[in-house]
Each structure stands twice: as structure tokens, then as C-alpha cells.
Amino acid sequence: MGYSPTLRGTSVIVAGAGLAGLTAARELQRRGARVTVVEARDRLGGRVWTRREGFAEGQHAEAGGDMIDPDQEAIRRLAKDLGLTLSPILRGGFAFARQAARAPVVTRASEAGGLWAELAQAAEPWVRTHRLNERRWDGPIARQLAEQSVADWLDSIGANRQLRARLNGMRGFFLADPEHLSLLALVDQLSTESSALDHFYRIEGGNDRLATALAGTLHQPVQLKTMVRAVAAHRGKVRVTLRGRDGQSHMIADAVVLALPATMVRRLAFTPPLPPPQHQAFQDLQYGSATKTLLQFDRRFWRRAGNPLAYGTDLPIGAIWDGNEEQRGRSGILALLAGGSASRDTKQLLTQGGAEAVVRWLKWLGATKALLRASCRISWEDDPLVRGGYAVFQAGYDPEQRAWLSRPHGRILFAGEHTSLRWQGYMNGAVESGLRVAEEVTVLLAKAHRPSPGVAR
Ligand SMILES: Cc1cc2nc3c(=O)[nH]c(=O)nc-3n(C[C@H](O)[C@H](O)[C@H](O)COP(=O)(O)OP(=O)(O)OC[C@H]3O[C@@H](n4cnc5c(N)ncnc54)[C@H](O)[C@@H]3O)c2cc1C
The missing domain is CATH 3.90.660.10 (Polyamine Oxidase; Chain A, domain 2)
Incomplete structure (x- = not known):
């Protein structure tokens, strides 16, 4: 499928190399963005983890x-696209x-x-x-x-x-x-x-092949053992604070996609802070x-x-x-x-x-x-990087909070299983959220780059 490179000249940081983050990264790159994926673990896939050792x-x-x-359909199509059986x-x-x-x-x-x-x-x-x-x-x-x-x-x-x-x-x-x-x-x-x-x-060969194949399509290798700690709006861009093998560092991009479990999002420092109901939605999700x-x-x-x-x-x-x-x-x-x-x-x-x-x-x-x-x-x-299997809506959960889990905060956008409405708790939900967030970034950045009406070209 041909994509018009609407995001040429833009840069996006994707945090989390689970299916949501990797799907988003691939889509954004296909649209022309320069994409950097950072992942806290020393492996790809997140909650998709094929075990081979010892068997x-x-x-x-x-x-x-x-x-x-x-x-x-989304995950089945993706697998097929990547040549997996x-x-x-x-x-x-x-x-x-x-x-x-x-x-x-x-x-x-x-x-x-x-x-x-x-x-x-x-x-x-x-x-x-x-x-x-x-x-x-x-x-x-x-x-x-x-x-x-x-x-x-x-x-x-x-x-x-x-x-x-x-x-x-x-x-x-x-x-x-x-x-x-x-x-x-x-x-x-x-x-x-x-x-x-x-x-x-x-x-065939393990579900982790999906993550490996997705990462294989990226121009820049995923930066493993790199944890996002803070995200700040910065002169019309975003500034992400990272902790990696060589200590603390910063990266600036046009947008950041947080494809992390809510349990991890709620540990990040946001500048400006998330709106109170959004902050609460991430706090309360079990x-x-x-x-x-x-x-x-x-x-x-x-x-x-x-x-x-x-x-x-x-x-x-x-x-x-x-x-x-x-x-x-x-x-x-x-x-x-x-x-x-x-x-x-x-x-x-x-x-x-x-x-x-x-x-x-x-x-x-x-x-x-x-x-x-x-x-x-x-x-x-x-597992300290997720703290549970997947999101659970417990009795007493305020249902209106759900919409806040996927709502962009300026140029900070959210993906992951927990943001999916139809397929929450599934790999397919993670993939669909990655596709959705890539589309959101495209709309957001392509619009920002378009000359506004009345401005001479
Ligand atoms: C036991 C179990 C069984 C399941 N069974 C099924 C099933 O049969 N079918 C199905 O469809 N789904 C199943 N699921 C659900 C499915 O695995 C998940 O919905 C999906 O993999 C989630 O993908 P994700 O990208 O949203 O999150 P994740 O895979 O969790 O990816 C998020 C990534 O972010 C990283 N990260 C966290 N914090 C930071 C940080 N601060 N900075 C940088 N990186 C960070 C994590 O290490 C992780 O790699 C199961 C899940 C579990 C746990």
C-alpha cells in the first residue's frame, strides 16, 4: 500500500516496543517521519513474550x-503483511x-x-x-x-x-x-x-516474530534498556527525559507516542501536567x-x-x-x-x-x-514494567474516565491495549491502537506543517 509521505521532515519518539508502539512506529515511518523507539526492557514485544529456553x-x-x-482483522492483516504464517x-x-x-x-x-x-x-x-x-x-x-x-x-x-x-x-x-x-x-x-x-x-515460530518483524522494518534500531522518565512540551515540540545505559539524556521531537501500560504512564512527570481527569484516569485504572x-x-x-x-x-x-x-x-x-x-x-x-x-x-x-x-x-x-496482565475495569470504576486514556495531551499521544474500545486486553487492541495513534500524529503534524489560509506561499 502506498503512503504519501505527509510526515516528511518530522520526528516522532515512540516509547514502548510492544505491539502498540512498534505498529505505530512502522506506520509513522511509512508516512515519512523520522522515528525513534525507546524501550525499557532488553527485548522487544512487551507482553508478547515467546519462551524457548529450557524446553x-x-x-x-x-x-x-x-x-x-x-x-x-488488524493483527491478522499485519502478520500477513510481514510475511508471517x-x-x-x-x-x-x-x-x-x-x-x-x-x-x-x-x-x-x-x-x-x-x-x-x-x-x-x-x-x-x-x-x-x-x-x-x-x-x-x-x-x-x-x-x-x-x-x-x-x-x-x-x-x-x-x-x-x-x-x-x-x-x-x-x-x-x-x-x-x-x-x-x-x-x-x-x-x-x-x-x-x-x-x-x-x-x-x-x-508460526512464536508470536514474538510479530514484534521482531515490525522492528525489522524500522530504519533506526529500537533503543533497548532506555526508560522514559518525563515528557514536557518544549517550544512547540516535545522534550523527553530518558534513563539509559549511559545515565540520563534528553531527546526532542515533534511528537511523542506513549505506548506504555497505564501503570507506567502514571509514573511519568508531565509538563504541563495532564488535565486532572486524565491524570485520575491513569491513576485509577487497575x-x-x-x-x-x-x-x-x-x-x-x-x-x-x-x-x-x-x-x-x-x-x-x-x-x-x-x-x-x-x-x-x-x-x-x-x-x-x-x-x-x-x-x-x-x-x-x-x-x-x-x-x-x-x-x-x-x-x-x-x-x-x-x-x-x-x-x-x-x-x-x-513485572515492574507492567504490574499486571492487562487493564481490568473493576466495580466502582468511573466509566467516563475511559475516554481520557487515549486523549492526546498536546503533542503527547497515547496507545496500548488499555486504550482500545473494541479489543481491550488483546494483542489486536494493541495493534489497532498503534494504527489509530499513527493517524492522530499524522493529522496533528501534517496540519501543523500546512500553511494556514490567507498566508502567502
Ligand atoms: C498472561 C497474558 C495472556 C494474554 N493472552 C492474550 C491472548 O491470548 N490473546 C491476545 O490477543 N492477547 C493476550 N494478552 C494481551 C496482550 O498480550 C496485550 O494486550 C498486548 O501485548 C499489549 O501490548 P501493548 O503494546 O499495549 O503493551 P506492552 O506489550 O506492555 O508494551 C509496552 C512496552 O512499554 C515498555 N515500557 C514500560 N514502561 C516504559 C518506560 N517508562 N519507558 C520505556 N518503555 C517502557 C514495556 O517494557 C513494554 O515493552 C495476554 C496478556 C497477558 C499478560
């Missing part, structure tokens, strides 16, 4: 973003395993779809109202929904045990317990028209706890004819799925994602009994027949 047979699995939904995975979708006295009771994917329908039906009056409000996050309807927790709502409708278990199982999706999650977040999710989730994709455990076994015991490859569960180990079905080898990796309080439970299991204590919770899947070859655990709430 036998050259296998790998994802410690962060893993599944790409069929209707996530998407492998179809988890055909049949997610079954549901509910804790019971002896062994979990499994509801097959087709019936689990029925459980989803049951949830949608129970929430239908609220879904209808939210749609009438055109899914807006402002006004009295949104506020009333946001004040209640999902647990309050379950009590109010006298929900049965199955429905409660199901919502506990969604900790692996929302990264929050029903007691914390706002009803608005759930109803908003139920109000979207998604295609049937009976299959997903991941990128991130959910998320522990991902990757377990490599000498054989793929969970693969039996007719058995699901993925399970939502209300177990302390969280959701479970085949983490590398597209890869060769006799070994196989199970990926476990424990969100909300399950993250704490999983960490406790690991501290007290090591990976074997987690494997004990997989007996019902046939884990006793296999040998654990390698394991790896990542708790994102303990």
Missing part, C-alpha cells in the same frame, strides 16, 4: 499474548471444567457454548439496555452498570452454582474475580458480536493479576480422540490449553493462565510444592501418565 525438542510457548481470534489452533474451542468433590466435571465445548448462552440470557436485560445506550461508557446507564460487581449481580438474580462457577472460570479471561469485576465490563463483552470461537491462531505456567511433558497426554484441547476452569490453576499443538515433537506444552485470585493460588502452589504441585491438579486430564520435562512461570503482576 526440549526445540519447542516454545507463549508467556503473554497467545491466541488470535478469527475476527481480529498464522497456524490454526484449538479447533473445537474451550470446554469448561468445574471443580467437584472427586474430579472436575467437564462440560464439552458445544455444551459450554450453551452455558455461554445461559449467561447471555441471564444478562439479557442489561445487554439490551447497554445496546440502547450504543455501548457508551458515559451517562447514567453506564454508571449504574459500572457500580455493581458481577458477584452483586449474580446474587441479585439468584444465580445457580453452575453460572457462578462459569464466571469464576472467566478469571482467566477478565483477570478479575466476580467480586471485583464491574458488571459493565461483562455486559459490554456480551454485547459485542463476535464470531463463534471454535478456533484460534498463533504465529491491572489484573495473571500467572502463566508453561509445562512441557514428554508426551501430549491430553490429546485423546474427541477430547478438547482447551478448558476454562474454576480450578486454582486457571484456564488450561494446548500451548504448542502446531509444533513437531513427541513432547508437548500445556499453557495455564490463572487470573485474579487464581494467580495468587497458583503462586502458592508453586512456592509450596513446585511445578509438581500444579501437575497434581491435572490428574483428571491424564497427567499421571507423563513425565514433566520443563516448566516456566511468569507472574505479570510482579
